[in-house]
Amino acid sequence: MTIDNINVEETVKHVTTLIGQEENLSPALKASLEVMLLLISILVNRLGLNSRNSSKPPVTDPHRKKEAKTASGRKPGGQHGHIGKTLNQVADPDIIKFIPVDRSLLPPGEYRKIGHERRQVIDLDISTVVTEYQAEVFVDQRGTKYVAPFPEGVTRPVQYGVRVKVNSVYLSQYQMIPYNRIEEQFIDQMQMPISAGSIVNFNQDAYARLAYFDIWVKEQLFHSPLAHVDETGVNIGGVRNWLHNTSSDKFSYFYPHQKRGGAALDEIGILPNYQGILCHDHWKPYFNYGRAHALCNAHHLRELTRAWEQDGQKWAQQMNALLLEINGAVDDAGGCLDPPSSELYRKRYRKLLTEAETECPAPIKRAKHWKPGKLARSKSRNLLERLKDFEGDVLRFMDDPLVSFTNNQAENDLRMIKVQQKVSGCFRSMDGAKIFCRIRSYLTNCRKQDVSATDGLRLLFQGKWPAFMESVKIQFIAE
Numbered sequence: 357m358t359i360d361n362i363n364v365e366e367t368v369k370h371v372t373t374l375i376g377q378e379e380n381l382s383p384a385l386k387a388s389l390e391v392m393l394l395l396i397s398i399l400v401n402r403l404g405l406n407s408r409n410s411s412k413p414p415v416t417d418p419h420r421k422k423e424a425k426t427a428s429g430r431k432p433g434g435q436h437g438h439i440g441k442t443l444n445q446v447a448d449p450d451i452i453k454f455i456p457v458d459r460s461l462l463p464p465g466e467y468r469k470i471g472h473e474r475r476q477v478i479d480l481d482i483s484t485v486v487t488e489y490q491a492e493v494f495v496d497q498r499g500t501k502y503v504a505p506f507p508e509g510v511t512r513p514v515q516y517g518v519r520v521k522v523n524s525v526y527l528s529q530y531q532m533i534p535y536n537r538i539e540e541q542f543i544d545q546m547q548m549p550i551s552a553g554s555i556v557n558f559n560q561d562a563y564a565r566l567a568y569f570d571i572w573v574k575e576q577l578f579h580s581p582l583a584h585v586d587e588t589g590v591n592i593g594g595v596r597n598w599l600h601n602t603s604s605d606k607f608s609y610f611y612p613h614q615k616r617g618g619a620a621l622d623e624i625g626i627l628p629n630y631q632g633i634l635c636h637d638h639w640k641p642y643f644n645y646g647r648a649h650a651l652c653n654a655h656h657l658r659e660l661t662r663a664w665e666q667d668g669q670k671w672a673q674q675m676n677a678l679l680l681e682i683n684g685a686v687d688d689a690g691g692c693l694d695p696p697s698s699e700l701y702r703k704r705y706r707k708l709l710t711e712a713e714t715e716c717p718a719p720i721k722r723a724k725h726w727k728p729g730k731l732a733r734s735k736s737r738n739l740l741e742r743l744k745d746f747e748g749d750v751l752r753f754m755d756d757p758l759v760s761f762t763n764n765q766a767e768n769d770l771r772m773i774k775v776q777q778k779v780s781g782c783f784r785s786m787d788g789a790k791i792f793c794r795i796r797s798y799l800t801n802c803r804k805q806d807v808s809a810t811d812g813l814r815l816l817f818q819g820k821w822p823a824f825m826e827s828v829k830i831q832f833i834a835e
Contacts, residue, residue, distance in 0.1 A: 365668075368393055445476050482545045487517070520550070521558045522813040528555055529562075529795040530809045532776045563791040565816055566798050572825060573609050573801060574626050580604045582650075582758045584635045584766035585627070585642055587616055588773060591782035592789050599793065602626050603769045608800040610773065610793035612786060617641040633756070635763050638742065650752040652763035653679055656743070663736040671712035672736065675743070678704060682754060683761045691757040698754045705751065709744050716740050769800060 375381065375389055459467075491504040527533045527541070535552040542550045577583055583602055590599045590612060598616045602609045602624070613620035618641045621627045627634070627645035634646035637655045657679060663672035682701050686693055693701070718741075719731040733741070743750055753759045776792070783789040802812035805824040815822055 368396060443478060445474060449476060484546050484548050485517075516550075516554065516558075518814065518817045520548070521561070521817050522810060524550065524555050524558045525562050525795065525813055526809055528559060529792060530799050532772075532779050534780060559791050559795065562795050562813070562816060565819075566794050569798050569821075569825070570794055573607055573797060574624075576607045577602050577604060577609055577626050578630060580607065581632045582635060583626070583630065583632055583646075584763050584769075586637065586763060586766035586770055587639070588770050590773070590777060590789065592786055593784060594782065597786070597789070599770070599773055599789070600624060601766050601770050601773075603766050605765065606801075606804055608769045608797055608804065610769075610797050610800075612783075612789040612793055618644060621645065633752070633759060635759065635766070637763055638746075648752070649746075649749045650756075650759045651746060651749045653683070653750065653753070654762040654764065656739075656750065659735070659739050663739060667734065667736045669712075669716055669736045671708060671715050672739070675705075675708055675712075678708060682751070686754055686761070693754045701754060702747075702751060705747065709740060712740050772796070
């Protein structure tokens with residue numbers, strides 16, 4: 357890295373060489389200088405990390421500039437075949453206001469009415485609707501009362517209806533609006549007082565109603581031929597925990613846990629005995645599950661960029677270009693390469709890694725510095741060995757149409773969880789995190805199945821399931 361026209365890496369190497377040649381330095385001073393140089397190297401490397409060469413989010417990039425869009429040559433606006441959302445007049449408006457012609461403004465003459473022109477204004481009317489049930493009461497000669505049964509769910513003198521619950525859960529769990537702001541909206545727009553405690557109760561009610569869904573969605577993911585998995589840190593009660601995600605193009609499941617590794621994955625219960633392909637970012641516990649694995653190449657591209665920009669590894673730049681070339685060829689081929697093309701790219705991949713051994717060799721054990729165990733390797737060397745040892749998992753997207761180039765499916769599903777953390781800061785308890793994850797899992801599945809979050813919640817509080825759940829039944833034994 358160059359700072360103020362000074363090549364830091366070359367300067368550190370030069371100083372290290374001078375220290376090694378100096379014979380009059382005491383061992384303590386020499387060790388201190390070496391530690392300082394090591395710290396300088398670590399800090400400089402961190403300064404060079406950004407969203408292109410690490411897992412840091414783009415918002416942390418210093419002096420971040422938006423890349424200019426490449427001109428597509430298309431005209432602005434909706435393209436041919438695009439389904440527009442232009443407002444259309446409705447056949448049965450709620451309110452009709454007749455506007456007569458002011459005859460005093462007409463020039464002299466005879467006129468006859470031939471019809472009218474229509475213009476419609478679509479607006480929103482937010483109002484509170486109170487439904488009162490009056491159950492008849494009969495009494496016989498003995499004074500015994502007989503009361504007509506109230507509708508199912510109507511159990512109190514005054515209670516909130518389904519639409520209130522739907523809107524409350526929708527705002528808190530889907531739009532992730534804090535409770536106090538939901539209270540403000542209800543009182544400002546609907547003149548309806550609602551407390552944070554009531555919102556919590558609605559969320560707990562939804563969580564309890566989704567107990568069957570929790571079993572159902574895990575069964576669907578267990579039988580998926582390809583599953584994307586990922587995890588991210590979450591703050592629960594001021595303590596770092598982990599939120600795990602298992603997903604496919606049709607289903608998603610979120611679950612919070614104190615652990616990041618196998619203990620959490622076993623408790624969730626999807627991956628044990630899973631026999632499909634598992635796509636992930638090389639987190640080692642995942643290799644204990646699944647029939648085969650596919651590694652996220654978005655992570656590889658960032659690591660290769662770092663190896664080129666910070667370590668000057670030319671092979672990393674070439675490998676970056678090769679992986680992107682292969683991905684383009686797979687897209688052009690419709691999602692899968694034919695065997696000859698696949699073998700050709702595989703040979704180029706192996707040849708490049710073989711040549712990289714010269715530029716980025718493994719460390720050599722020297723007698724005077726020998727210590728038991730594996731010698732420490734640079735990040736670039738670790739990446740090289742990983743690409744070589746896991747070739748089949750890195751390139752699986754070439755040969756299997758189910759496997760994608762990246763693990764973006766899981767990462768995209770987790771993105772809104774990070775948004776929730778930015779809005780609320782943390783979960784107050786593990787129970788609150790579990791409520792959020794189960795409801796969020798349900799709403800994410802609804803969206804993936806073209807069911808709106810509002811419709812999904814309305815069906816839930818009405819005691820019904822969406823059509824996509826009714827069409828795929830599961831068999832399980834109740835404990």
